[in-house]
Amino acid sequence: MKLLTANRLNDGRVIYLGEADAAVEAIDAARILDADAAEAALTLAQSRPAVFVNPYLIEVEDRAPSGRDRLKERIRSVGPTVGHSLDFAARNETP
Amino acid sequence: MYRYDEFDAALVRERIAEFSDQVDRRSSGALTEDEFKPLRLMNGVYLQLHAYMLRVAVPYGVISSRQMRRLAHVARTYDKGYGHFTTRTNIQFNWPALQDLPAILSDLAEVEMHAIQTSGNCIRNVTTDVFAGVAADEIEDPRPWCEIVRQWSTIHPEFSFLPRKFKIAIVGAPKDRAAVRTHDVGLQIVRGEDGQTAFRVFVGGGQGRLPHIAQEIAPAVPGQSLLAYLTAILRAYNLLGRRDNIHKARIKILVAAIGIDAFRDEVERQFAILRQEDLRIPDEELARIQAYFTPPPFADLPATSPAYDAARRLNPEFARFTRSNLREHKQAGYGAVIVSLKPIGGVPGDITAAQMDVVADLAARFSFHEVRASYEQNLVLPHVRLEDVHAVWSRLREAGLATANADLATDIIACPGLDYCSLANARSIPVAQALSHQLADAALLEKLGPVRINISGCINACGHHHVGHIGVLGVDRKGEEYYQITVGGSPDEQAALGEIVGRSLPAEEVAPAIARALDRYLEIRNDGELFIDTVRRLGADPFRTAIYELTDAAA
Numbered sequence: 001m002k003l004l005t006a007n008r009l010n011d012g013r014v015i016y017l018g019e020a021d022a023a024v025e026a027i028d029a030a031r032i033l034d035a036d037a038a039e040a041a042l043t044l045a046q047s048r049p050a051v052f053v054n055p056y057l058i059e060v061e062d063r064a065p066s067g068r069d070r071l072k073e074r075i076r077s078v079g080p081t082v083g084h085s086l087d088f089a090a091r092n093e094t095p
Numbered sequence: 096m097y098r099y100d101e102f103d104a105a106l107v108r109e110r111i112a113e114f115s116d117q118v119d120r121r122s123s124g125a126l127t128e129d130e131f132k133p134l135r136l137m138n139g140v141y142l143q144l145h146a147y148m149l150r151v152a153v154p155y156g157v158i159s160s161r162q163m164r165r166l167a168h169v170a171r172t173y174d175k176g177y178g179h180f181t182t183r184t185n186i187q188f189n190w191p192a193l194q195d196l197p198a199i200l201s202d203l204a205e206v207e208m209h210a211i212q213t214s215g216n217c218i219r220n221v222t223t224d225v226f227a228g229v230a231a232d233e234i235e236d237p238r239p240w241c242e243i244v245r246q247w248s249t250i251h252p253e254f255s256f257l258p259r260k261f262k263i264a265i266v267g268a269p270k271d272r273a274a275v276r277t278h279d280v281g282l283q284i285v286r287g288e289d290g291q292t293a294f295r296v297f298v299g300g301g302q303g304r305l306p307h308i309a310q311e312i313a314p315a316v317p318g319q320s321l322l323a324y325l326t327a328i329l330r331a332y333n334l335l336g337r338r339d340n341i342h343k344a345r346i347k348i349l350v351a352a353i354g355i356d357a358f359r360d361e362v363e364r365q366f367a368i369l370r371q372e373d374l375r376i377p378d379e380e381l382a383r384i385q386a387y388f389t390p391p392p393f394a395d396l397p398a399t400s401p402a403y404d405a406a407r408r409l410n411p412e413f414a415r416f417t418r419s420n421l422r423e424h425k426q427a428g429y430g431a432v433i434v435s436l437k438p439i440g441g442v443p444g445d446i447t448a449a450q451m452d453v454v455a456d457l458a459a460r461f462s463f464h465e466v467r468a469s470y471e472q473n474l475v476l477p478h479v480r481l482e483d484v485h486a487v488w489s490r491l492r493e494a495g496l497a498t499a500n501a502d503l504a505t506d507i508i509a510c511p512g513l514d515y516c517s518l519a520n521a522r523s524i525p526v527a528q529a530l531s532h533q534l535a536d537a538a539l540l541e542k543l544g545p546v547r548i549n550i551s552g553c554i555n556a557c558g559h560h561h562v563g564h565i566g567v568l569g570v571d572r573k574g575e576e577y578y579q580i581t582v583g584g585s586p587d588e589q590a591a592l593g594e595i596v597g598r599s600l601p602a603e604e605v606a607p608a609i610a611r612a613l614d615r616y617l618e619i620r621n622d623g624e625l626f627i628d629t630v631r632r633l634g635a636d637p638f639r640t641a642i643y644e645l646t647d648a649a650a
Contacts, residue, residue, distance in 0.1 A: 080514035088175035
């Protein structure tokens with residue numbers, strides 16, 4: 001199965017195509033696509049360049065990136081695995 | 096340091112206005128990503144894995160305390176509270192929003208900073224010796240020449256669309272502290288036969304997929320002719336360099352393909368037909384620029400400081416810091432303090448906004464408002480009175496900036512790797528952190544002495560792994576991170592590329608393997624012999640054996 005992902009135009013953040021064709025940040029909210037739906041999703045995202053920058057499809061198993069680029073896609077989905085961005089996230093987490 | 100004249104200020108202002116309009120048009124959809132990409136790259140804006148990234152130029156690594164405070168402001172206001180110093184002595188912000196970019200650039204312009212030519216196929220930020228104007232072995236301060244090259248190369252109409260990016264480094268001493276032989280063009284100040292300033296010129300160095308050490312093309316180009324000679328080199332490259340294959344487009348490939356002698360002939364042919372009078376640096380202009388780099392008003396101090404000596408005697412931790420992170424200054428009674436951006440287990444080159452403010456305050460109070468960025472991804476307070484070093488150290492220590500490891504094994508150079516970079520095959524930072532923890536013992540570090548370890552997350556070699564005494568290259572093996580180790584590289588006047596010791600290792604085996612190689616060095620070194628000299632004497636074999644000892648035994 002596949003997901004559609006891209007970077008968001010206004011801030012470059014990683015986004016996925018979710019339900020009702022919404023752009024969502026959480027991979028868990030991404031819509032799982034079969035082969036036909038994947039092609040349609042790619043066409044849709046390409047037609048919305050004000051949101052989706054460089055859209056492409058990734059392979060997943062149970063929403064976890066699989067395939068050759070699985071590590072890169074896992075890091076894209078959660079952010080850097082180390083460093084100050086994690087401290088920033090912790091500081092800004094709403095309790 | 097250099098201050099913008101009206102031309103610099105106008106140029107930066109006009110560029111921000113132009114780029115603001117481009118950002119607006121991109122936001123409105125009037126520009127596609129394909130149309131916008133070359134425009135944003137001309138302004139240092141990349142689109143990385145998680146966000147846009149802005150690379151801000153730090154010309155030849157010189158920063159004022161006011162500029163450092165402004166960088167802290169940018170980190171705090173528009174980013175996630177930190178920045179990352181690179182091996183090109185620039186600083187990168189990893190999380191700016193597209194619409195904020197014009198405001199960030201305007202804020203930076205107020206303190207004479209910009210992001211022009213920090214990416215793209217143009218002449219990039221010129222780098223130099225972080226101890227320029229400080230080191231006693233210097234023939235001449237290279238910074239005025241860096242500034243001249245900066246002015247000449249900024250938005251140079253002929254050289255804004257080169258076959259590929261182009262990097263220049265300049266040193267003013269025989270000791271190469273700027274890795275000039277790893278550059279497209281490396282310049283070393285020498286004395287010409289007439290006793291005047293001249294440049295030994297190296298060409299065709301570079302790392303990446305096909306690494307080359309630069310070769311000497313000219314032994315002593317007179318200073319007045321420097322821009323004409325550089326123009327001749329760039330013109331030859333621009334005409335003959337390949338544009339059909341991005342992997343073969345750097346000048347190193349051209350020089351290797353036709354040979355240094357043929358390339359020299361072409362450069363001399365171009366040099367002979369240049370309008371030399373237009374490119375000759377007028378004496379008064381050279382003097383005007385040199386005046387910006389006159390030494391600060393040093394106090395007339397004795398060579399030693401009783402207070403400093405006493406602090407060293409009383410505090411072993413401080414004494415250790417001074418042994419590793421304090422460098423001699425040509426001015427009596429002063430030293431240069433290396434601010435470590437390599438805390439144990441930290442991210443090499445990263446610095447928080449609060450830390451930037453601390454460095455800015457220390458520079459203002461103790462170092463004539465001056466900070467330097469080194470290509471080793473550290474900062475330097477270049478002019479600190481010996482009697483003030485203890486106060487500086489105390490404040491740095493509170494801020495987590497006083498790790499006593501400059502040039503030692505945990506002073507690891509590393510690119511951002513797959514945690515941030517869309518080109519990377521593997522992560523660099525976690526490997527650096529594991530190695531840093533493995534080698535954290537301060538006594539061990541001192542015993543090992545200077546060891547340069549470099550880590551790159553892909554073959555583009557932003558972590559300079561080819562010229563690390565020990566290099567680590569991340570590779571992708573069927574979706575898994577593996578790391579290839581090299582031994583014997585060197586970035587300095589004895590520049591050499593490291594030798595790949597064998598098959599790549601999984602991430603968790605890298606730090607223990609390197610620790611074994613360093614243990615082996617301690618066993619086999621001669622008295623007082625540095626790590627790199629032991630490698631030069633014995634070759635890579637003893638280290639290869641140590642690196643694969645356990646994995647071979649298990650096989």
